[in-house]
Amino acid sequence: MKIVDVCAFYSPHGGGVRTYIEQKLRIGPQLGHEIVVIVPGEAHETLERGPGARIVTLPSPRFPLDRKYGYFADEAALHAALDAERPDVVEVSSPWRSPSMVARWQGAARRSLVMHADPLSAYAYRWFSPVLSRPSIDRGFERYWAHLRHLGRAFDMTVCANHDLAGRLRAGGVAGVRVHPLGVETTIFSPERRDANLRADLLALCGLDANARLLVAAGRLAPEKRWPMVVDAVAAASLDTPVGLVLFGEGREKRAIRSAIGGNPHIRLFEPERDRAAFAAILASADAVVHGCEAETFCMVGAEARASGTAVIVPDSGGAADHARSGAGHTYRAGNRFSLTDAIVAFCERGPRPQGTSGVVSNVRHFEKLFADYGQFGCNSQAA
Incomplete structure (x- = not known):
């Protein structure tokens, strides 16, 4: 498969998302897939990361609160980039503007929304939980929940890396929720x-x-x-x-x-x-x-x-x-x-007790399972 990740959270300066993207670019081709990651950048350029792996940057504004990051502001340019790539599967790793842009793209690829952020927990629940219950906060943010439900209908699956978020999304009426815990570099951490x-x-x-x-x-x-x-x-x-x-x-x-x-x-x-x-x-x-x-x-x-x-x-x-x-x-x-x-x-x-490592998923195993899930979508005419 050719998998294109539209990743607004990527920064070349570091962070967990960058670590995950670098792993995907390395492991995806090893598993027989072509990986392209489209990210906000200073200019339109292509960065080769080895056979079957590329990062494509689109000119984008900087995020005002943290200028290490950018955000997609030109929907036509994003659609043009997707048209040029002709992917089998498009991933979007943000719940904000970029999934709505991808949902409106007219291409034939199947689509996966990967929840690399939980804004309600990071902001709304943290700010208001001292005085309001979670159901009350959720009612106050009904527009956001409506947005997530719309994305659940527009995308073929919504991927979560933890069971708590997956359960809340399902309870909130978001369709197609699946849990895929991320992997660990078990060759390093031991x-x-x-x-x-x-x-x-x-x-x-x-x-x-x-x-x-x-x-x-x-x-x-x-x-x-x-x-x-x-x-x-x-x-x-x-x-x-x-x-x-x-x-x-x-x-x-x-x-x-x-x-x-x-x-x-x-x-x-x-x-x-x-x-x-x-x-x-x-x-x-x-x-x-x-x-x-x-x-x-x-x-x-x-x-x-x-x-x-x-x-x-x-x-x-x-x-x-x-x-x-x-x-x-x-x-x-x-x-x-x-x-x-x-x-x-x-x-x-x-006192500390020795802990086992049962239940730990390697990063290779994570991508094997995730891409196998994507494989159930089938491929577009290009790959066939």
């Missing part, structure tokens, strides 16, 4: 990378000895990630048991997070570790990975922790919750600092 000396070094950076518990966190420094809540919970838990936190990330909330850390010597903030093998060793050497965001569509760091044999402490909703299944970690009440503190204390008092 319990075999556990390093007692690295663990001791990280704890020493937190002013603690090897008898303390080491928590690791990683992700964008953005409001929906709730890092100040995580910092406050770890600080509160450390009153009962020695525990250190190392957080890896960058983003516009750095100042707020540094303010939350204050002068606490047991909590350290670092730039992202971009060496994948080094980061895999950090995850495998941690006692647990802690996460604050209930709006994750998958939570890649949670999956990488599972593949590393490391326990997780995650909110009880959103994509992160899936990684605590089958005894692989602790969950706490999403958005509740006191519940997170209790979960950290309970984990530290129980």
Whole structure:
């Protein structure tokens, strides 16, 4: 098949979507498919990524709140790009403007909406849940739900990477919802990378000895990630048991997070570790990975922790919750600092236990299953 991904969330500067796209460009051709990714860019150009793999950039405005990203503003140009590619399957990885543009395209390809974002959890539920119930919030955002239901009718399937989002979409009347958990680079993330000396070094950076518990966190420094809540919970838990936190990330909330850390010597903030093998060793050497965001569509760091044999402490909703299944970690009440503190204390008092890697899906297996699902669509006349 020829699969074209219209990906508004791609940025060459990094992020989870870029990691996923790079994996797709590498693995898709290995599985016998041609992969083309259409992304916002500065100019119209084609970037070859090996046999059967290309990125096509379309001139697009920058997103005002984060200029690392762009957005598709020229529907005619997008349609022309799709006409030129003549795909068998078109993926769209945004619930905003681009799927509506693709829905209006007159081509014969089958269409898949991949939910790489959960705006209700990231914004509406987070902002209003302290005073309103979720059903009340959903009623207030009925126009958005109507938009999603329209897309469900316009697309052949709606792909979710976690069961919580899939369940909410089905309950909201969105058609064609299927769950395809994302995959992990299991050749990189493994319990075999556990390093007692690295663990001791990280704890020493937190002013603690090897008898303390080491928590690791990683992700964008953005409001929906709730890092100040995580910092406050770890600080509160450390009153009962020695525990250190190392957080890896960058983003516009750095100042707020540094303010939350204050002068606490047991909590350290670092730039992202971009060496994948080094980061895999950090995850495998941690006692647990802690996460604050209930709006994750998958939570890649949670999956990488599972593949590393490391326990997780995650909110009880959103994509992160899936990684605590089958005894692989602790969950706490999403958005509740006191519940997170209790979960950290309970984990530290129980003591880390070796975790298996059952249920972890490799990135190759993910694409095999997803593309097999696409294969049930059939192909257009070009491929035939």
